[in-house]
Amino acid sequence: MWRQVLSILFVILLALCAPICLDQYWLHVAIISLYYILLSSSWNLIAGYTGLVSFAHAGFAALGAYSSGLLTLYLGLSPISGICIGTCFAGLAGLTLGGITLRLGGIYLSLTTLGFSEILRIIITNEEKWTRGTMGLQVPGLFSTYSKSSYYYAFLFIAIVVLILTWRLVHSNLGLCFRAVMDDELAANTSGVPTNQVRLIAFTGSSAIAGLAGALYGHYLMLITPDIGSLGQMFLILAMTMVGGLGTILGPVVGAIFLQVLSEKIRVYGEYHLLVFGLVTLVIVLFAPQGLMGLLKRRKA
Amino acid sequence: MLAVSNIRKAFGGLTVLKGVDFEIEEGKIIGLIGPNGAGKTTLFNILSGILRADSGTVLFRGSEIHRLAPFEICRRGIARTYQIVRPFKKMTCLENVLVGTFSKRKMSKQSRVSKATALLQLLGLQELRDHAAGEITLIQQKQLELARALASEPSLILLDEILAGLNPKEVQLATAMIQGIRKQFGVTILWIEHLMGAIMGNTDRIVVLCNGKKISDGKPNTVATDKTVIEAYLGDSTYA
Ligand SMILES: Nc1ncnc2c1ncn2[C@@H]1O[C@H](COP(=O)(O)OP(=O)(O)OP(=O)(O)O)[C@@H](O)[C@H]1O
Ligand SMILES: [Mg+2]
Numbered sequence: 001m002w003r004q005v006l007s008i009l010f011v012i013l014l015a016l017c018a019p020i021c022l023d024q025y026w027l028h029v030a031i032i033s034l035y036y037i038l039l040s041s042s043w044n045l046i047a048g049y050t051g052l053v054s055f056a057h058a059g060f061a062a063l064g065a066y067s068s069g070l071l072t073l074y075l076g077l078s079p080i081s082g083i084c085i086g087t088c089f090a091g092l093a094g095l096t097l098g099g100i101t102l103r104l105g106g107i108y109l110s111l112t113t114l115g116f117s118e119i120l121r122i123i124i125t126n127e128e129k130w131t132r133g134t135m136g137l138q139v140p141g142l143f144s145t146y147s148k149s150s151y152y153y154a155f156l157f158i159a160i161v162v163l164i165l166t167w168r169l170v171h172s173n174l175g176l177c178f179r180a181v182m183d184d185e186l187a188a189n190t191s192g193v194p195t196n197q198v199r200l201i202a203f204t205g206s207s208a209i210a211g212l213a214g215a216l217y218g219h220y221l222m223l224i225t226p227d228i229g230s231l232g233q234m235f236l237i238l239a240m241t242m243v244g245g246l247g248t249i250l251g252p253v254v255g256a257i258f259l260q261v262l263s264e265k266i267r268v269y270g271e272y273h274l275l276v277f278g279l280v281t282l283v284i285v286l287f288a289p290q291g292l293m294g295l296l297k298r299r300k301a
Numbered sequence: 302m303l304a305v306s307n308i309r310k311a312f313g314g315l316t317v318l319k320g321v322d323f324e325i326e327e328g329k330i331i332g333l334i335g336p337n338g339a340g341k342t343t344l345f346n347i348l349s350g351i352l353r354a355d356s357g358t359v360l361f362r363g364s365e366i367h368r369l370a371p372f373e374i375c376r377r378g379i380a381r382t383y384q385i386v387r388p389f390k391k392m393t394c395l396e397n398v399l400v401g402t403f404s405k406r407k408m409s410k411q412s413r414v415s416k417a418t419a420l421l422q423l424l425g426l427q428e429l430r431d432h433a434a435g436e437i438t439l440i441q442q443k444q445l446e447l448a449r450a451l452a453s454e455p456s457l458i459l460l461d462e463i464l465a466g467l468n469p470k471e472v473q474l475a476t477a478m479i480q481g482i483r484k485q486f487g488v489t490i491l492w493i494e495h496l497m498g499a500i501m502g503n504t505d506r507i508v509v510l511c512n513g514k515k516i517s518d519g520k521p522n523t524v525a526t527d528k529t530v531i532e533a534y535l536g537d538s539t540y541a
Contacts, residue, residue, distance in 0.1 A: 173403060173410070176392075180400045183389040190349050192375035192404025192453050 015156055019149035027148045031220060033260040034155035038162060038213035040240040040252030045166055045206045048247035049175065050199050051182035053110045055234055056097065059117030060090040060207045061214025062229025066124060066131060068215040069139035069224050074130075079142045083215040090211020091204050098203040103196050109203075117229055124226040134226060142219040151220045158216060162209055167249050169205075178202055239281045245291030254292050302327040302489055303348075303457060308357035310343055310513075317343045319513040320357070325457070330483060330490045332500040332521070335510035336533060341493045342384055344510070345459050348491075349381050350374040361457070376404045380450035381459035384493070386442045388449075390435030394426055397434050397445055401452025420448040424478070439466060451486065460492045464499055472496065476503050501525060509533070 018030055039057060046052045067089045068082030077085070097116055101108040124131050131137055143150050169175050177198045180188040189195045218224040227233065236259070244255020259281070266276045288295045303325040310318040317340045325331050333341050346352040348359060350371035359367040366374050380401075389397050398417035402408060408416075421427050424444040429437055434445055443463055450458055460479070464472050476499050483490060494500045500507065500521075507524045509517040511533040517524050524530055 173399075173413075176396055176399060177403060179392055179396075180389050183391050184387050186351060186371075187383070187387040187389065188400065189371040190351065190375055190381055191401050191449055192372050193400060194370070194372045 012160065019152055024148055027152055029260060029264050031148070031152050031155050033257045034152070034159050035213055035217045035220075036237065036240055036256035036260055037159050037253050038155075038216075039210055039237045040244065040256050041159075041162060041166060041249075042206045042209035042213065043237050044241045044246060044248075044252045045169075045209070046199075046202050047241065048251070049170055049178040049182065050202045052102075052106050052199060052203060054113045054203070054206070055110060055231070056093075056113035056117040056207070057210045057237055058231070058233035059113070059120045059229045060093060060210035061217065061233075062117075062120060062124065062224075062226065063093055064090045064211030064214035065218030065224045065228050066137070067211075069137050069218050070130065072140050072219075073137070079140060079219045083212065083219065086215035087208050087212040090214070091208030093211075094207025095200065095204045098200045098207075102199050102203070114231075117231065117234065121226050121229045124229065131226075136223045136225040138223055139218055141222050142216075155216065155220070158212065162212075163249060163253070170249065174198070174201070241291075243281055243284050243291055245293030248291075248293045251291050251293040258292065302362060303491075304358075304360040305344075305348070306358050306360075308344065308347060308359070309355045310340075310347060310352065311355060317513050318347075318354070321510065321513070321515050323508050323515060323518060325489060325491060327456075327489055328487065329505040330479075330492060330503060332504035332507040333491060333493045333510065334495070334497075334500060334507060339510040340513045341510055342461055345381060345461055345493065348374075348459060349379060372404070375453055375455075378454070378456040379459065380453045380455035380457075382443065382446040382450055382461055382463055384461040384465070386439065386446055388434035388442045388445050390433065392434060393431050394421060394434055394437070394445055394448075395430045398448045398452050401449040404453040417448075417452060420451055423451075423482075424448045440471065447482075451482065451488075454486075455488060457489045457491065460490060460494075462493055462495065464494055464496050472499055479503070497525075 019027055022030060039061060043054065043057045046054055064086035068079065068086035071077045071085060072079055072082040093116070097112055098109065101112045125133050127133070142154060170178070177188070177193045180191070180193055181195045181198050185195050214228060217228070240255040240259050241252045242255070243259060244253065245251025259277070262280060263273070263277055266273050269276060284292065290297070305324070306322045308318050308321045309316070321340075321344060333344070335341055343352065347354045347367070350366070350369055350373070354367055357367070358365055361377060361379065366377065369377075389400065395414070395417055398420050399413055402413045402416055418427070418430070421430055424447060426441060426444055426448065429441065434442060437445070447463065464475055467475060479490065480503065482488065492500065492504065504521055506519065507521050508515060509524060509527070509530050516533055517527045517530045519527075
């Protein structure tokens with residue numbers, strides 16, 4: 001236990017020093033990794049702890065990014081309040097989608113989220129007057145003077161807070177209900193667990209975190225495109241969680257950093273980039289079904 | 302305490318329950334028997350809210366429960382075990398029982414844990430506290446389900462063939478355990494079982510179901526000598 005706490009504190013310390021050691025390019029990679037850590041952690045919360053498969057998490061990120069972007073741009077809100085509202089919008093979208101489909105069963109949620117994220121992407125692409133479509137929307141930055149390390153610390157802070165909250169949630173009574181619902185929904189229900197409510201809470205919270213990640217990301221890039229919500233992005237989130245280890249707190253962290261750094265390293269292969277990326281993901285998922293975290297645990301044992 | 306009236310249920314063209322009525326008084330152990338496919342488990346599924354009856358009512362302590370969700374029925378005091386066990390396989394035994402305590406809302410984490418631990422102890426599972434429920438034996442899983450059911454502090458507990466697969470000695474231990482639980486918790490028990498010996502010697506009353514109809518209802522020795530019951534079982538080759 002103490003060794004774990006110490007090693008986590010050590011990693012946080014390392015993360016705090018990163019802006020000193022990394023050049024601007026790798027600092028950018030680190031920030032993007034933190035964005036994906038947030039997204040995969042939010043997806044992991046429902047896929048890994050309640051057994052629901054959502055295809056809308058990239059969509060929720062886009063919803064967060066565009067809500068905050070449009071509000072700051074056209075209503076002159078500050079980025080901070082934009083981010084808060086964007087987070088709420090994504091949470092509300094999750095609540096609505098979940099409320100409609102969850103009682104029908106998990107597969108309906110998957111299909112509906114798939115449809116939702118595609119519809120959202122099409123709307124964003126076509127409403128050029130407001131969103132500027134594929135040209136991208138220029139939005140204000142989070143800080144008055146641009147500095148990569150400020151963004152890095154903002155992302156790092158949010159990521160740590162989200163991870164700590166997730167950890168506490170998963171180890172709470174509600175977290176136990178999440179796992180019971182995933183393990184055997186019927187048995188959980190007859191044991192007094194309101195399974196639909198429990199899943200709805202998980203899905204709403206998870207959607208809000210994805211919205212938060214997207215909103216923050218938008219104000220970092222300062223140019224947002226419909227690609228944020230594409231299915232390609234969604235599968236990246238999925239791959240990162242699976243490669244790191246579904247159903248573990250640190251899995252998505254490890255997976256996001258690993259695949260993001262890998263994708264930077266193999267960028268030189270141009271067209272073959274995606275092929276290499278896919279192969280590596282496939283091999284890891286095949287030979288380590290519990291992901292990199294599972295490998296680590298097995299070596300310890 | 303529980304009044305089931307005119308319950309009907311069909312799956313597609315197959316009518317499984319054809320208007321079943323019976324009542325249960327508080328504090329009793331009632332046996333529910335009948336040949337394979339009689340509709341016993343289906344009746345349990347309706348009582349616990351997993352299935353909706355096509356018609357009929359279920360009154361529990363004076364209020365209708367046949368439209369409630371399973372978790373609401375559990376919170377009102379009806380818990381169950383399964384013929385084909387359903388423990389939370391990837392969770393530890395302690396966690397399994399903890400989930401059962403959640404139907405009582407206001408309780409500190411500490412008292413939940415000590416209650417769950419006490420129940421594991423009662424059923425002789427204390428050593429397996431931190432083992433995954435998927436990795437223990439079938440009999441232990443049945444005991445675990447009973448502990449999980451008791452954790453919700455039920456006033457009525459539904460047992461579905463909890464003795465199936467046990468050897469004679471284990472059957473004796475288990476029936477003693479069930480009698481002990483009734484005394485200690487003052488819980489009413491509705492008990493499906495095929496083992497005639499165990500059910501005759503340990504119940505206050507027996508309801509017999511056959512082909513979706515109640516064909517007999519009374520004291521164990523009356524039911525045992527009931528002609529219709531004997532015929533029903535003789536008609537079923539497994540008991541001939
Ligand atoms: N979900 C279902 N869909 C279709 N048919 C079902 C379903 N559940 C049960 N049945 C049928 O209903 C009938 C009664 O089943 P049930 O499980 O209630 O019997 P039982 O009395 O518990 O029998 P056993 O002693 O073998 O457990 C059987 O013919 C069974 O095949
Ligand atoms: Mg049965």
